[in-house]
Amino acid sequence: DTGVSQDPRHKITKRGQNVTFRCDPISEHNRLYWYRQTLGQGPEFLTYFQNEAQLEKSRLLSDRFSAERPKGSFSTLEIQRTEQGDSAMYLCASSVLTANTEAFFGQGTRLTVV
Amino acid sequence: GDSVTQMEGPVTLSEEAFLTINCTYTATGYPSLFWYVQYPGEGLQLLLKATKADDKGSNKGFEATYRKETTSFHLEKGSVQVSDSAVYFCALSETGANSKLTFGKGITLSVRP
Numbered sequence: 001d002t003g004v005s006q007d008p009r010h011k012i013t014k015r016g017q018n019v020t021f022r023c024d025p026i027s028e029h030n031r032l033y034w035y036r037q038t039l040g041q042g043p044e045f046l047t048y049f050q051n052e053a054q055l056e057k058s059r060l061l062s063d064r065f066s067a068e069r070p071k072g073s074f075s076t077l078e079i080q081r082t083e084q085g086d087s088a089m090y091l092c093a094s095s096v097l098t099a100n101t102e103a104f105f106g107q108g109t110r111l112t113v114v
Numbered sequence: 115g116d117s118v119t120q121m122e123g124p125v126t127l128s129e130e131a132f133l134t135i136n137c138t139y140t141a142t143g144y145p146s147l148f149w150y151v152q153y154p155g156e157g158l159q160l161l162l163k164a165t166k167a168d169d170k171g172s173n174k175g176f177e178a179t180y181r182k183e184t185t186s187f188h189l190e191k192g193s194v195q196v197s198d199s200a201v202y203f204c205a206l207s208e209t210g211a212n213s214k215l216t217f218g219k220g221i222t223l224s225v226r227p
Binding site for chain 1: 118150156157158159160163203205212213214215216217218219220
């Protein structure tokens, strides 16, 4: 297993366009998280999946954001009608279903909205 | 809500110097505490963790002790190396259903030869 994989690594889009990011977690990891990181800040929690169920969404996740994990494996994060404030690094992490275990992070997708 | 506060950076040290990076937290419950590190061009990776009071996490010469009385989890290393240059994040996870992480802002450490 090569770890958590995210695609694309970089995305530049025009304001108002829709973008979609993909995350492939480590096999057999039930938990999947999305975080957002802006310059000079730590990652901020966006949403959490346990298998295919989305169990928690942060209030940071506006109605322009949607995430799915249709078969409990890979996940997608879509941003509709992008705004310049959406420019950030989007991180995916996965872990096994054990309390307070290590979360493994992907290298992230850097989004730039111009 | 939960929060993590890290000392302001960046920090620049000479090789073999002693390192302390301060971290304090606020939590409603009894969290687990973590230090994550991000080396240049790489993703976040766990450096060490502690799950209860007075536990000491350690890895790669780094140590941190869970101090409930001072709500702190300071990171220390006795002798830093150039290869320790990275961004260090303190984080907590509440005991609960999803184990999501709450991070501090991170601090950049540069070690010069």
